[in-house]
Each structure stands twice: as C-alpha cells, then as structure tokens.
Amino acid sequence: MATSVEIGATSVTKKALMAVSGIVLTVYVVLHFAGNLLYFAGPEALDAYAALLHRNAALLWSARAVLFASFCVHVVVALDLYMRKQVARPISYGRYERAASSLGARTMIWTGLVLLGFVVYHVLHLTLGFAHPAYVPGRVYSNVSVAFASVVPTVIYVVSMIALGLHVSHGVLAMTQSLGLTLRRDRLRGLQRLSVILALIVALGLAAIPITALALSLTRGR
Amino acid sequence: MRIALEVWRQRSPEEPGRFVRYETAEASPDMSLLELLDVVNEDLVRKGEEPIAFDSDCREGICGTCGFMVNGLAHGPLKGAAACQVYLRNFRDGETLFLEPFRAKAFPLIKDLVINRSALDRIIAAGGYVSVNTGNAPEANTSTIPKDFAEEAMDAAACIACGACIAACPNASAALFTGAKITHLGKLPQGQPERGRRALRMVRAAAAEGFGHCTFAGECETACPKSIPLQVITQMNRDYLAARLRGEGRAPTRHIEPGTPKRRR
Numbered sequence: 001m002a003t004s005v006e007i008g009a010t011s012v013t014k015k016a017l018m019a020v021s022g023i024v025l026t027v028y029v030v031l032h033f034a035g036n037l038l039y040f041a042g043p044e045a046l047d048a049y050a051a052l053l054h055r056n057a058a059l060l061w062s063a064r065a066v067l068f069a070s071f072c073v074h075v076v077v078a079l080d081l082y083m084r085k086q087v088a089r090p091i092s093y094g095r096y097e098r099a100a101s102s103l104g105a106r107t108m109i110w111t112g113l114v115l116l117g118f119v120v121y122h123v124l125h126l127t128l129g130f131a132h133p134a135y136v137p138g139r140v141y142s143n144v145s146v147a148f149a150s151v152v153p154t155v156i157y158v159v160s161m162i163a164l165g166l167h168v169s170h171g172v173l174a175m176t177q178s179l180g181l182t183l184r185r186d187r188l189r190g191l192q193r194l195s196v197i198l199a200l201i202v203a204l205g206l207a208a209i210p211i212t213a214l215a216l217s218l219t220r221g222r
Numbered sequence: 223m224r225i226a227l228e229v230w231r232q233r234s235p236e237e238p239g240r241f242v243r244y245e246t247a248e249a250s251p252d253m254s255l256l257e258l259l260d261v262v263n264e265d266l267v268r269k270g271e272e273p274i275a276f277d278s279d280c281r282e283g284i285c286g287t288c289g290f291m292v293n294g295l296a297h298g299p300l301k302g303a304a305a306c307q308v309y310l311r312n313f314r315d316g317e318t319l320f321l322e323p324f325r326a327k328a329f330p331l332i333k334d335l336v337i338n339r340s341a342l343d344r345i346i347a348a349g350g351y352v353s354v355n356t357g358n359a360p361e362a363n364t365s366t367i368p369k370d371f372a373e374e375a376m377d378a379a380a381c382i383a384c385g386a387c388i389a390a391c392p393n394a395s396a397a398l399f400t401g402a403k404i405t406h407l408g409k410l411p412q413g414q415p416e417r418g419r420r421a422l423r424m425v426r427a428a429a430a431e432g433f434g435h436c437t438f439a440g441e442c443e444t445a446c447p448k449s450i451p452l453q454v455i456t457q458m459n460r461d462y463l464a465a466r467l468r469g470e471g472r473a474p475t476r477h478i479e480p481g482t483p484k485r486r487r
Binding site: 010011012013014015016081084085087088089090091092093094095096097098099100101102105106108170173174176177178179180181182183184185188 | 230241291293294295320322325326327328390392393394395425426428429432433434435436437438439440441443444445451452453455456457458459460461462463464466
C-alpha cells in the first residue's frame with residue numbers, strides 16, 4: 001500500500017501512465033525495427049544510418065531521455081500494479097481457470113521482466129560494447145556480425161524477441177482501452193488483429209537479424 | 223448420473239477452510255447445480271451435519287444473489303448464465319466439481335460459499351444516481367435518446383451486481399461492474415450533469431474498497447452472466463480521465479466579503 005500512495009491516484013490513472021509510456025516505447029520499437037532492417041541492406045547502409053543518428057547529439061540525447069523516462073515509468077508503475085494484485089486477492093483460489101485471456105495477457109509481467117533484463121543486456125552489449133568480444137564504436141554491421149557469431153547471445157536475443165512479440169500483442173490492445181479510445185466493438189476486434197500482426201512483424205523481423213548473422217558466420221566458418 | 227462435489231467449507235471467517243468431498247447418486251441431468259446442493263444439504267441435515275451455506279434467491283438468473291466458482295470459473299462453464307442456470311447436463315457423468323466462494327479482499331467470506339458483497343453497494347452509493355427535478359413527471363420523450371446510446375445503456379444496465387467479474391478477474395478488479403454503472407447512466411441525457419463526478423467518485427470508491435486494476439484480459443466479460451461488454455471499461459476510463467483532465471470538482475470557491483475596499487491602500 002505504501003508504494004501506491006507514493007505514486008498516488010487510482011489504478012485508472014496508473015494504467016493511463018502505463019499506456020502513454022507504452023505508446024512511446026511501442027513507437028520506438030517500430031522505428032528501431034525499421035532502422036535495423038538496414039542490416040539486410042549491407043554494412044555501408046547500416047553504418048551510414050548509425051552515423052546519421054549520431055549527427056545531432058542534442059536530438060539523440062533528448063530522444064534517449066524521453067525513452068529512459070518512459071521506460072522507468074512503465075517498469076515502476078507495472079511493478080506497483082502487480083504488487084497490488086496480491087493485495088486485492090489475498091487468498092488465492094484452490095482452482096482458477098482463465099477462459100478468455102490471450103497468451104500475451106497471461107504472461108504480461110513475465111515477458112515484461114524478460115524485456116527489462118534484455119534492455120539492460122542489449123545496451124551493455126551493442127550500445128556501450130561491454131559484454132562484447134570486439135566492439136568498435138560506429139562499426140555497427142561488424143559489431144552485430146561478431147556479436148551473433150556465437151550461439152548464446154543469439155538465443156538470448158531470439159527468446160527476448162518472442163517475449164517482445166507477446167508483450168506487444170496484448171500491450172497495443174490494452175493501451176487503447178486504458179486511455180478510453182476504443183468504444184466500438186467492431187473496431188476493438190480489428191485492433192486485436194492489428195496488435196497481433198504488429199507483434200508478429202516486429203518480433204520476427206528483429207529476431208531475423210541475430211539468426212541471419214549466426215547463419216552467415218556458420219556458413220563462412222565452414 | 224454421478225457427480226462428486228468438492229465444496230469449500232468454512233464455518234466462519236476466523237476459522238480455516240478446506241474442500242470437503244460429497245458424493246451423491248441422486249443426481250439427475252435435469253437438476254440445476256443449486257438443486258444438487260439442496261439434495262446434498264437435505265442429506266447432511268438428515269445425518270445431523272451442518273448444511274452447506276450458499277446464496278440464492280430467484281434461481282432464474284435475474285437477481286444476482288447466487289454465485290460461486292465452479293471448477294475455477296465464476297458461475298460455472300456457461301456464458302451468459304448465473305450459477306443457478308447451470309444444469310448437471312452441462313457436466314460429464316462422473317465429473318468432480320470444485321465449488322469455491324468468490325475471492326477478493328473486498329468480498330469478505332461469511333460462511334462456506336457465502337460472501338459479503340456490500341462493497342458493490344458502496345460503489346453504487348458513491349455515484350450511481352441521477353438528479354431529477356421534483357414536481358410533476360416530465361412529458362414523455364422530452365429528452366430524445368439516440369437508439370445506439372439507448373442500446374448501450376441498456377446493455378450496461380443489465381448488470382445484476384453478482385460479483386462474478388471481480389471473481390473471474392486475475393487482479394480482482396471491479397472495472398466491469400464500475401464501468402457498467404458509469405456507462406449505464408453516462409450514456410443517457412439524465413446522467414450528464416454528474417457524468418464526470420460520477421466516474422471520479424465511483425472509480426475512487428472501487429479503489430478504496432480494495433479492488434484491483436484492469437489489465438483488459440477479458441475474463442470478466444466471459445464470466446458475466448449478463449454478458450456485459452468490455453467497452454464499459456473503456457467508457458469508464460474515458461470518463462474518468464476526461465474528468466481528471468478537466469479538473470472536475472476542483473474549481474476553487476471564490477468568495478469576496480462585501481465591503482472589501484476596491485483599491486488596496
């Protein structure tokens with residue numbers, strides 16, 4: 001109860017915070033996905049794209065600040081709400097079945113925790129270059145190729161992208177209702193499909209990069 | 223037909239409860255689940271044991287008095303049906319049914335399958351009303367209502383306050399119930415003056431009762447014996463957030479004492 005008082009407000013306000021920060025994170029994931037697709041266009045295209053992003057330091061750091069703030073809000077409010085769940089039902093059911101929840105909805109907190117760990121690892125791995133065997137700033141393509149030449153990081157990334165897909169598939173749907181946006185049933189159905197399709201595209205597209213890099217290094221090594 | 227029951231028995235809120243197994247060969251496929259409990263209870267009374275306490279009144283799905291978990295599902299396996307509308311033909315022969323009370327912090331257990339749902343009454347009292355003029359009844363059809371709005375209001379008004387939405391919710395959220403009340407009145411012209419304040423007060427009342435948050439998993443809609451749509455939750459969020467953004471109920475009172483000098487000296 002103490003934590004909820006600090007953040008204040010009812011669960012509707014907290015869910016609105018989750019939704020707004022979720023929108024920022026979703027937009028970022030889609031942009032990041034679109035940019036990363038340049039991996040398939042070859043080393044020059046990807047490195048040029050990376051250089052473009054770093055050209056305006058002020059813009060880069062303000063984008064990072066917004067992202068970091070959204071990420072913190074999303075994580076802190078999610079944990080606060082999750083802890084309130086136990087408070088709302090202190091004695092759990094002997095038998096309890098979920099008849100309607102999608103896989104994404106059931107696993108939201110767990111995929112969220114996986115993504116929290118992944119984001120920390122990902123930043124250390126490919127942004128800062130710690131936990132990387134041969135990191136050269138600015139040489140994005142070669143950094144990626146070297147990073148995914150081994151199996152363990154590739155597996156971590158692919159599992160995390162499955163978690164991302166599940167998280168987005170429910171998150172995109174839930175954020176619209178948290179903000180009171182989808183009042184019509186037929187539109188809700190469409191949105192449900194849209195969020196699953198978006199999740200599939202983003203997760204498959206992003207997971208394809210480490211898998212391709214691993215496959216390329218394996219064929220080259222042979 | 224043979225049906226075995228595993229019923230949650232708890233003499234009082236203070237004492238620990240447990241599942242107790244009851245078997246009966248007297249079950250018929252045409253019996254309702256509540257009638258099976260009646261048969262089991264008659265047997266218990268004959269044996270001089272304490273009968274199973276459970277709530278029921280109309281037994282035709284309109285009053286909202288009955289309700290418990292059947293094999294982990296609120297009101298049992300059927301959509302759009304309260305526990306009293308579930309018949310033994312809806313189960314397999316030889317099946318074991320786990321009957322458990324609705325569980326939430328805001329629903330304190332009284333005995334066996336009986337819980338105290340007055341938290342829902344307090345949510346309604348917080349804002350589930352409209353202001354009307356006293357005096358003569360207004361001319362019929364004075365305020366016209368679009369057909370779609372009337373339908374949506376009616377769908378929401380079907381709520382019988384049984385508590386199944388809360389029981390089925392993984393977070394014990396009262397969002398479907400509160401949303402139904404807010405939508406029911408907020409969609410009609412008579413409900414407009416208090417619309418923002420109603421959303422604020424009912425959502426806050428639900429939070430104060432200790433109900434959880436909504437994750438839009440959809441369990442409540444499936445459990446609801448009146449099949450109230452999830453959109454009522456979206457409506458609740460919209461009305462609540464709109465009222466918050468407008469700063470509803472926060473307008474500062476402005477009082478100027480008559481006789482105060484116009485120019486500061």
